[in-house]
Amino acid sequence: FMQMTSSSWGDLKAVSDVDRVLKGLKADGTKTRAHRTLVHGDYKAENVLFDGDMQRCAAYDFQYTGEGLGVRDVAYMFASSVHDTSALQFNMDDDLLRYYHDKLLQELRRHGKSAAANTYSFEVMVAQYELCLVDYLRFIAGWGMWGNVRWLRERCKRILPRLRDVIQVARSGW
Numbered sequence: 001f002m003q004m005t006s007s008s009w010g011d012l013k014a015v016s017d018v019d020r021v022l023k024g025l026k027a028d029g030t031k032t033r034a035h036r037t038l039v040h041g042d043y044k045a046e047n048v049l050f051d052g053d054m055q056r057c058a059a060y061d062f063q064y065t066g067e068g069l070g071v072r073d074v075a076y077m078f079a080s081s082v083h084d085t086s087a088l089q090f091n092m093d094d095d096l097l098r099y100y101h102d103k104l105l106q107e108l109r110r111h112g113k114s115a116a117a118n119t120y121s122f123e124v125m126v127a128q129y130e131l132c133l134v135d136y137l138r139f140i141a142g143w144g145m146w147g148n149v150r151w152l153r154e155r156c157k158r159i160l161p162r163l164r165d166v167i168q169v170a171r172s173g174w
Helices: 009-022 073-081 094-111 116-117 122-143 149-171
Strands: 036-039 049-052 057-058 066-069
Touching: 009 122, 009 149, 066 073, 073 094, 073 122, 094 116, 094 122, 122 149
Parallel strands: none
Antiparallel strands: 036 066, 049 057
């Protein structure tokens, strides 16, 4: 993991801040509820079933379910289950994230959560998504590499040099 960035102690501190942001901890140590939701925690293709005509699906295997950033499940799905890099290699995840963000805001408003929708900008969501990717790479580096590893490594190489800025944007919606 550290081979992808310089090995200064400042860089290590920024990487440790990723975990704090993903846990919803503000710089002062208090916890925010902003952008927090119930997450599956292991959202990958192997944990989603589809009916015969691909019109309905259901998730299962909820052993890692808990509170977190909803975009974490999106990041894990992209990194673990999209094996065809042609779908993601040209930053096409940006288009998919825009679609996800638009649908999320629609559903929040439909369910009377306009205040939450109004504070969750696309930029904040993308920053949180990028932190989730970095965290996922950290996890699989210690657990075993699987999924779309080449894409994930390349994506994280582009995130790490600007990690402090990404953290700041991710927290800006709080």
